[in-house]
Amino acid sequence: MSGVVRAMEGKRRMVLYDEVGEIKKGPWKAEEDEVLINHVKKYGPRDWSSIRSKGLLHRTGKSCRLRWVNKLRPDLKTGVKFSAEEERTVIDLQAQFGNKWARIATYLPGRTDNDVKNFWSSRQKRLARILQTSSASSSTNSHKSTVQVQAPAFLDISPVEAPKFSSSTDEESVAKSQTCSSSHIDDNDTIKMVLFQDLVYPSTLTHEQNTLQLDYNTSQKKQFPEQESHLSFPQIPQLQPDFSLALESQDFVNRLGDPNFLDEFEPPCFVPDRSCQIPGRAESNDTVDLDTFISDFPPIDLFDDIEPLPSPSEWP
DNA sequence: AAGTCACACAACCGCATCATA
């Protein structure tokens, strides 16, 4: 640690000062906030470094800016949890943009990149824990062939409107193009598929799913030109019939680690309605209802061969 | 009541990019 402890504040938090420049670190006091707010009122949200050079605060410009952007800005939704709609927006945009939190935050009024980042981080941890729990429980129940998996409460999200893109940059045009009609895949299914996606391919599917979604939308637009869509759904790879069959096999588990595994599911691999036919049973009327499919998923030993969730630093 | 855990939040750090002299 380059700094030295000069003072203690509060119960446990320490206020640190840089050894050379008397740079204060740690939590902000109300008086400091006031100084910062007054500076912004006078000069606008810029010249952060001048705050220190003028001797107003012993904080770095970076620290001042961060405090303003993340906490003091008047248009922030402080203390308000992410709504279901906001959650879906983040999930959707993360799939499109990756970990571009600042960019994603621009679609969420009152939210900062830090908010979005923290939300996503918490979500990933939750999913990792679920994955771990599933893995642990499966190892003790591997003799069973099926298991009922209850979706965690945080995923029980009621249907909400997908994010609306009000401006019209090129990227947003792409976003608009990556849409589909809600008459074919309802919102509950979407959420379930998000769960499915996150459990099986945590943070790895975005490229494939974007590709697939684009292909799908192209074909859907040709098929349903009158439904020029206004809803943008999370970019979810829907299941092809082959997929549901694969789930019945232990081979599926073994193939999860195969980098070319997804290639077997050629686009457009979307379910046009709430049920899909099982291959090989096409002549019969044997279909799998999506609800049944999800509730029966995953097989008890599905996660046995899956590597632990990579840390964010290991993401591509 | 005390300990543990999960979660939300705040803030720092390192690096990249931009602006300007």
Place this chain on the structure above:
DNA sequence: TTATGATGCGGTTGTGTGACT
């Protein structure tokens, strides 16, 4: 053109709090 400082962004870590045991 280059050096330098300012700013922005993403990753990470530390702390407080509430729920649960």
